[in-house]
Amino acid sequence: MEALGHHSGSVSYPLPRGPRVNLGCGPVMPKGWINVDGSRRAWLVAHAGGLDRLLVRLGLLRAAPFRPDIIHHDLRKPLPWARDSLAAIYAGEVWEHFEYEDARRLTEECHRVLMTGGVLRLCVPDGVEFWENYLAIFREQQAREPEARDVARLRRHVRMYFDDICTRPPGLKSFGHFHKWQYDEVQLVDLFMRCGFKDVSRQTFGVSRIPDIGILERSDFLIVEGVKR
Ligand SMILES: C[S@@+](CC[C@H](N)C(=O)[O-])C[C@H]1O[C@@H](n2cnc3c(N)ncnc32)[C@H](O)[C@@H]1O
Numbered sequence: 231m232e233a234l235g236h237h238s239g240s241v242s243y244p245l246p247r248g249p250r251v252n253l254g255c256g257p258v259m260p261k262g263w264i265n266v267d268g269s270r271r272a273w274l275v276a277h278a279g280g281l282d283r284l285l286v287r288l289g290l291l292r293a294a295p296f297r298p299d300i301i302h303h304d305l306r307k308p309l310p311w312a313r314d315s316l317a318a319i320y321a322g323e324v325w326e327h328f329e330y331e332d333a334r335r336l337t338e339e340c341h342r343v344l345m346t347g348g349v350l351r352l353c354v355p356d357g358v359e360f361w362e363n364y365l366a367i368f369r370e371q372q373a374r375e376p377e378a379r380d381v382a383r384l385r386r387h388v389r390m391y392f393d394d395i396c397t398r399p400p401g402l403k404s405f406g407h408f409h410k411w412q413y414d415e416v417q418l419v420d421l422f423m424r425c426g427f428k429d430v431s432r433q434t435f436g437v438s439r440i441p442d443i444g445i446l447e448r449s450d451f452l453i454v455e456g457v458k459r
Pocket residue numbers: 253254255256257258266267268269303304305306321322323324327405406407448
């Protein structure tokens with residue numbers, strides 16, 4: 231396994247020609263990609279665009295973050311493409327929103343629909359970085375006299391974990407907005423490999439076998455890429 235390089239940009243790779251899909255796109259809807267999201271607003275824009283625009287004009291909804299060509303799909307269901315039909319799949323900050331088993335099924339689905347030579351690239355928050363930051367704050371504060379410690383910094387970190395990361399509120403509220411799993415490089419590389427991907431490795435932000443990755447990759451988090459062989 232080898233990282234592709236350390237400079238921003240594409241690497242020389244014969245990506246097959248074919249459709250490229252951006253899963254869980256949110257407001258990031260680059261041209262030249264099929265942009266997919268499963269939120270209720272994506273459903274409204276995709277299936278009742280006139281009603282959506284009317285509700286915006288009446289001031290009942292804010293302007294949608296989606297263009298009318300958004301594809302609405304709940305990624306916990308099988309992907310709506312044929313076997314061996316896509317050249318590339320990207321998902322930025324999406325996999326952590328699924329229970330682990332749902333993420334595993336979705337990764338297998340990505341493998342099914344990609345062509346031979348097709349690339350899956352995922353970007354997720356890095357659990358290791360989160361806990362390393364926690365430990366760094368802890369050690370810094372522990373080294374001080376108790377009266378001189380800034381305990382609030384540790385509490386903020388713990389609150390972020392319980393409020394934004396590991397919370398599993400029941401019902402609709404949980405859709406897409408809370409993390410249901412935490413990844414690290416070891417787990418994510420393993421997930422790709424168990425789902426059949428080859429040449430799996432952690433990648434640098436902006437460096438990819440997918441030539442125009444710069445137009446849709448937003449976060450320099452944990453990024454892993456694999457190829458269907
Ligand atoms: C944190 S946003 C990431 C948006 C964008 N990809 C980016 O890089 O900024 C997560 C997106 O995943 C979508 N999402 C979450 N669960 C989903 C599901 N089950 N099916 C489809 N989309 C889902 C949400 O609607 C949301 O737009």
